[in-house]
């Protein structure tokens with residue numbers, strides 16, 4: 001896993017150079033938003049179950065997906081879906097704190113599309129639910145932190161698609 005600091009340092013190191021102006025600007029931007037990130041992560045972790053629940057209500061509930069024949073039908077599959085959404089929220093929060101998406105590649109997206117395809121889990125509906133979480137989260141943490149979280153929700157969606 002990488003973060004905004006190691007990303008900048010690693011790329012300077014492969015060139016055998018000190019950090020240049022652009023790299024310093026990236027670091028400044030990251031440090032300047034540190035408090036925003038920590039505050040957002042605190043709010044999200046205190047409200048995680050509510051965020052998932054509201055996102056499901058907005059995107060999936062009472063659709064064909066929750067009816068017989070749908071992929072969320074039966075308690076077991078419904079629970080698996082809720083659990084997946086909680087993973088996406090938690091890992092997006094980690095990535096937002098790190099300021100880097102590599103943790104999503106390594107721990108969430110690696111092999112996920114293949115797993116979903118083999119189990120018949122609908123990707124489009126999953127993307128819709130993640131987008132709903134993005135909206136619910138932004139309304140909770142405010143526009144600046146919401147935008148930052150949005151980067152990692154979107155990253156997960158494009159990794160799935």
Ligand SMILES: CCC1=C(C)/C(=C/C2=NC(=C\c3[nH]c(/C=C4\NC(=O)[C@H](C)[C@H]4CC)c(C)c3CCC(=O)O)/C(CCC(=O)O)=C2C)NC1=O
Nearest residue numbers: 065071072077080081084087107108119121122125126129
């Ligand atoms: C931390 C990283 C991580 C991820 C991301 C993860 C995802 C993941 N979701 C799974 C299943 C599943 N995922 C869903 C999800 C959904 N179905 C829908 O219709 C909705 C649109 C959607 C929720 C938004 C469902 C229903 C299953 C069970 C499918 C089945 O067994 O038939 C499975 C198969 C094994 C299992 O059932 O637990 C994995 C590996 N596991 C992990 O360890």
